[in-house]
Amino acid sequence: PVLVVDFGAQYAQLIARRVREANVYSEIVHHNITAAEVQAKNPAAIILSGGPSSVYETGSPQLDPELLELGIPVLGICYGFQVLAQTLGGRVDRTGKREYGATELKLNDSGVLLADQPSLQVCWMSHGDQVMEAPEGFKVLASTDTTPVAAFESQEKRIYGVQWHPEVKHSQQGQRVLENFLYRGAGIEPTWNSGNVIAEQVEKIRAQVGDARVICGLSGGVDSAVAAALVHRAVGDQLTAVFVDHGLLRQGEREQVERDYVAATGIRLTTVDAEEKFLTALAGVSDPETKRKIIGREFIRTFEQAERELVAEAQADNRPIKFLVQGTLYPDVVESGGGVTAGIKSHHNVGGLPEDLQFELVEPLRTLFKDEVRAIGAELGLPHEIVQRQPFPGPGLGIRIVGEVTKERLELLRAADAIVREELSAAGQDAEIWQCPVVLLADVRSVGVQGDGRSYGHPIVLRPVSSEDAMTADWSRLPYDLLARISNRITNEVSDVNRVVLDITSKPPGTIEWE
Numbered sequence: 475p476v477l478v479v480d481f482g483a484q485y486a487q488l489i490a491r492r493v494r495e496a497n498v499y500s501e502i503v504h505h506n507i508t509a510a511e512v513q514a515k516n517p518a519a520i521i522l523s524g525g526p527s528s529v530y531e532t533g534s535p536q537l538d539p540e541l542l543e544l545g546i547p548v549l550g551i552c553y554g555f556q557v558l559a560q561t562l563g564g565r566v567d568r569t570g571k572r573e574y575g576a577t578e579l580k581l582n583d584s585g586v587l588l589a590d591q592p593s594l595q596v597c598w599m600s601h602g603d604q605v606m607e608a609p610e611g612f613k614v615l616a617s618t619d620t621t622p623v624a625a626f627e628s629q630e631k632r633i634y635g636v637q638w639h640p641e642v643k644h645s646q647q648g649q650r651v652l653e654n655f656l657y658r659g660a661g662i663e664p665t666w667n668s669g670n671v672i673a674e675q676v677e678k679i680r681a682q683v684g685d686a687r688v689i690c691g692l693s694g695g696v697d698s699a700v701a702a703a704l705v706h707r708a709v710g711d712q713l714t715a716v717f718v719d720h721g722l723l724r725q726g727e728r729e730q731v732e733r734d735y736v737a738a739t740g741i742r743l744t745t746v747d748a749e750e751k752f753l754t755a756l757a758g759v760s761d762p763e764t765k766r767k768i769i770g771r772e773f774i775r776t777f778e779q780a781e782r783e784l785v786a787e788a789q790a791d792n793r794p795i796k797f798l799v800q801g802t803l804y805p806d807v808v809e810s811g812g813g814v815t816a817g818i819k820s821h822h823n824v825g826g827l828p829e830d831l832q833f834e835l836v837e838p839l840r841t842l843f844k845d846e847v848r849a850i851g852a853e854l855g856l857p858h859e860i861v862q863r864q865p866f867p868g869p870g871l872g873i874r875i876v877g878e879v880t881k882e883r884l885e886l887l888r889a890a891d892a893i894v895r896e897e898l899s900a901a902g903q904d905a906e907i908w909q910c911p912v913v914l915l916a917d918v919r920s921v922g923v924q925g926d927g928r929s930y931g932h933p934i935v936l937r938p939v940s941s942e943d944a945m946t947a948d949w950s951r952l953p954y955d956l957l958a959r960i961s962n963r964i965t966n967e968v969s970d971v972n973r974v975v976l977d978i979t980s981k982p983p984g985t986i987e988w989e
């Protein structure tokens with residue numbers, strides 16, 4: 475692999491993703507990794523990430539200097555570049571001149587790293603200290619108005635560095651810088667792709683599972699759908715999938731799973747009809763957090779019961795269920811500190827499994843980012859609607875009805891939501907927006923006029939947002955004629971709704987969901 479050494483902040487994950495976009499496999503490791511640990515991983519190259527610290531601060535993250543003597547090609551980025559400069563005997567100063575954001579870069583010498591690039595380009599900077607002198611034997615490749623040494627390299631040592639952030643899309647030639655390093659600097663062949671990930675995972679799953687049985691829960695979302703499909707490809711009918719219909723799904727979601735997904739994969743599926751159970755438990759409840767708790771609790775109970783039945787069945791014919799599939803993704807692994815020692819946790823109580831029942835986990839997506847999971851889903855032939863699905867909360871429509879959740883209100887919201895999704899797709903907006911919650915204000919009524927008479931109905935709120943990661947979001951500037959069409963259709967086609975309003979709040983201060 476290519477090891478991305480994480481010096482903090484959020485850049486390491488982005489770098490790792492860009493390396494994979496260059497068809498080279500990457501892994502993130504903590505900056506306290508030793509040279510010996512690096513060597514044990516036998517990496518094809520090392521990339522030192524940016525980070526929030528200054529190389530001067532006491533306690534700022536350092537690099538094991540021996541790491542630079544292993545003969546492994548190294549690229550330092552931003553903080554990683556300054557660490558390189560400092561470790562190799564260059565000069566880093568705090569000049570008080572900062573550079574943030576889009577910055578013009580001048581190339582003096584393209585070297586290997588900046589080969590075939592325009593001599594003037596815009597790159598994305600974010601730093602306070604400057605590298606004033608390159609280490610001895612290093613060629614200075616580029617500079618900016620405030621930074622005399624913005625990039626350097628030594629082809630002999632195979633060590634390279636840039637002050638800017640090539641992983642950020644605003645850096646015009648960013649991906650080319652990374653690719654120059656990987657292909658030319660480190661001589662790596664770009665052979666990693668979703669096809670060989672599938673082959674590799676299928677082999678791993680077979681080795682792990684043997685002839686035991688496996689179960690998994692399907693939520694209708696991308697991760698569980700792709701994880702289950704991979705396991706099914708590996709072990710076929712040893713896998714049984716469980717889908718809980720809690721009655722809070724959107725229109726067509728159950729059919730997508732039961733019909734389209736099963737047709738595409740051939741998976742053995744058990745659906746549990748639990749609508750009544752959930753609605754009974756939710757009766758009379760309006761408080762959002764209480765709703766969430768009830769839905770979570772009922773979900774676990776329902777899943778557990780289905781599991782117990784399957785386990786009993788399997789034991790009866792002597793082939794016990796030993797494994798549970800989880801759709802854990804790489805960012806979860808990295809964020810929970812598993813980036814350095816990415817060993818598979820073997821025993822775990824997940825998803826509310828009964829205490830006395832321990833499954834070993836199968837986590838075929840543990841090394842993958844979301845966009846890679848989607849690519850693999852497409853490669854496995856899963857329905858487009860599932861692979862490209864926008865985020866949808868686990869508690870479903872239950873937290874999109876402000877007020878008590880009832881069957882009638884769910885039907886109403888489901889109809890309005892279906893109209894919105896249909897119109898957004900038809901207008902080509904699916905790739906533009908992150909998600910678009912449609913919310914029913916069930917406790918609010920307003921006066922309207924419909925036909926010849928006065929109406930007194932509920933408002934529907936549209937909440938289209940753009941976002942990178944749901945942590946922050948902005949409201950989407952949808953075209954007025956699209957909004958007009960949606961509003962017309964909802965008020966005409968959904969009875970008891972006489973008003974459509976648009977939420978124009980960013981996050982923060984508003985959250986994406988209303989509850």
Ligand code: XMP
Nearest residue numbers: 766865866867868869944981985986987988
């Ligand atoms: P908020 O409303 O906090 O939402 O801005 C951020 C993202 O999380 C989703 N969301 C949830 N997902 N269970 C989930 O699985 C929940 O209870 C839940 N609440 C919010 C939301 O759709 C958005 O993508």
